[in-house]
Amino acid sequence: MxxxxxxxxxxxxxxxxxxxxxxxxxxxxxxxxxxxxxxxxxxxxxATYDLTFAPYAVLDQSRSAASTEILARLDGTGVFIRTATLTSSSQIAEQIDTGKALLVVSIPDDFEARLATGMQAPLQLILDGRNSSTAGLASAYVGAVLAAYNKTHGASPTVNVETRAWFNPNLExxxxxxxxxxxxxxxxxxxxxxxxxxxxxxxxxxxxxxxxxxxxxxxxxxxxxxxxxxxxxxxxxxxxxxxxxxxxxxxxxxxxxxxxxxxxxxxxxxxxxxxxxxxxxxxxxxxxxxxxxxxxxxxxxxxxxxxxxxxxxxxxxxxxxxxxxxxxxxxxxxxxxxxxxxxxxxxxxxxxxxxxxxxxxxxxxxxxxx
Incomplete structure (x- = not known):
């Protein structure tokens, strides 16, 4: 002692x-x-950020020609890399929490039906707000892809984006x-x-x-x-x-x-x-x-x-x-x-x-x- x-x-x-x-x-x-x-x-x-690589996951409940075309446009940008195709909304949290995906694109089951009837069709983006600037840029890129899709298919019907950022709601x-x-x-x-x-x-x-x-x-x-x-x-x-x-x-x-x-x-x-x-x-x-x-x-x-x-x-x-x-x-x-x-x-x-x-x-x- x-x-x-x-x-x-x-x-x-x-x-x-x-x-x-x-x-x-x-x-x-x-x-x-x-x-x-x-x-x-x-x-x-x-401090600022630039976007060069955006891993994303997909929950396509519509499985329609319209949703397939939009996802093909995302995949063709060279920026968005699909890391997972989900089958249930319960799988979204695991993708964001572990950082496997910067964003999850969720397409509802009535997506093409709403387009066919001339209604606006919502497409939800769930973003990882911990990478705030990168997530914000990714959201803007998705918006640009959807704007090109809307332009190709005429002014109506249109696809609009509903964005939700986890862990950083305002993407600061x-x-x-x-x-x-x-x-x-x-x-x-x-x-x-x-x-x-x-x-x-x-x-x-x-x-x-x-x-x-x-x-x-x-x-x-x-x-x-x-x-x-x-x-x-x-x-x-x-x-x-x-x-x-x-x-x-x-x-x-x-x-x-x-x-x-x-x-x-x-x-x-x-x-x-x-x-x-x-x-x-x-x-x-x-x-x-x-x-x-x-x-x-x-x-x-x-x-x-x-x-x-x-x-x-x-x-x-x-x-x-x-x-x-x-x-x-x-x-x-x-x-x-x-x-x-x-x-x-x-x-x-x-x-x-x-x-x-x-x-x-x-x-x-x-x-x-x-």
Whole structure:
């Protein structure tokens, strides 16, 4: 028991030292939080999307010549790719919830009969509002296809679209972008802080002092990891508060589940940062390695473009990117109200990354200490 208390006390002392090193300089204090706040506001007001690929599912209850022609026109655009043909309305939720389809085209059984009698025939689009701008563009594309169909067949009868967006009723683009920033912006700072932690010790000449302390490599690892995680969680909280109360984007899911996911995600990010820090001899090297990592991590995360739009080889590579699963987890919990069972798949890759990078960092520390 006494040895355990000493072990914890030593880790606490190292954590305190790290926190003091982070906050003792006023410039550092501003850099810890101002970039995250500024970028959250900029992304909230300035982010846009383009449509290049729109997977969709079909529920054709009419099975008529008219519905077949409309679906053929959609398939012929090169943008809409049919991923499923449904047989019941109960199957729609599964397509949207899992992200298999960006939209579902639902054609009622009286579709052709209404056209034949000169009445307007409704065609329902059910959109995934979590990809708001993409969904809005997809809806506009469908409208253009139907306008061409109406023009081909004369002014009357006409087909009109009834649109319903799930998880984002007004298809506001910031509803899609902003929740993802809870993970993305905090990762940038967390990765940098963790990567600079040991490199800073070497440049300041305090790493040799660390070597002569009774701290073990595991204690050094924990002492270096927890302050970076703490800062990352604080930054995520600041961004969360901006999203919730400044932009007033309502949250549908559990705050506790959101923070559990953020804790695991931040742990994986810190593991990558500490591994970079352990192999970097100077702060300049650590910053260079970190900048080299941040851009691919961002581009392959699904933050700006859906992962499904990427080539297959890149989709496979994203499985080692913790930001991909952090972004997906935050979006689903925040917008969709997903439960633990819905997002458990996201926890597994994050834990796997942490399970690889943290022991790797400890091994590198041990070699540096030996």
């Amino acid at each position: 006494h040895r355990a208390l000493i072990y914890i006390s030593q880790i606490a002392s190292l954590i305190l030292k790290e926190m003091l090193a982070l906050v003792k300089d006023p410039a550092n204090r501003a850099l810890l939080f101002m970039p995250a706040i500024t970028q959250a506001l900029l992304f909230g007001y300035g 683009s910031r509803w899609n972008m902003m929740p993802a920033l809870i993970a993305a912006l905090s990762m940038m700072q967390t990765l940098m802080l963790a990567a600079l932690s040991v490199a800073r010790e070497r440049e300041q000449g305090t790493f040799d002092q660390l070597l002569v302390t009774p701290l073990t490599p595991s204690q050094i690892l924990i002492g270096k990891a927890l302050p970076s995680m703490f800062v990352g969680i604080i930054q995520s909280t600041l961004i969360f508060l901006i999203i919730r109360f400044w932009f007033q984007i309502p949250m549908s899911g559990s705050v506790w589940l959101l923070y559990l996911g953020l804790a695991i995600f931040t742990l994986a990010s810190v593991g990558i940062g500490l591994s970079v820090s352990a192999v970097s001899l100077t702060m300049q090297q650590a910053m260079l390695y970190t900048f080299m990592l941040i851009m691919p991590l961002m581009l392959l995360s699904g933050l700006l473009t859906p992962v499904g739009n990427m080539p297959k080889i890149l989709q496979i590579i994203t499985y080692i990117n913790p930001l991909r699963f952090g972004v997906d987890l935050v979006r689903r919990v925040y917008l969709e109200g997903a439960t633990f069972s819905d997002v458990v798949f996201n926890f597994l890759p994050l834990l796997s990354v942490a399970a690889v990078t943290l022991p790797l960092a400890a091994w590198l520390f041990r070699n540096r200490l030996s």
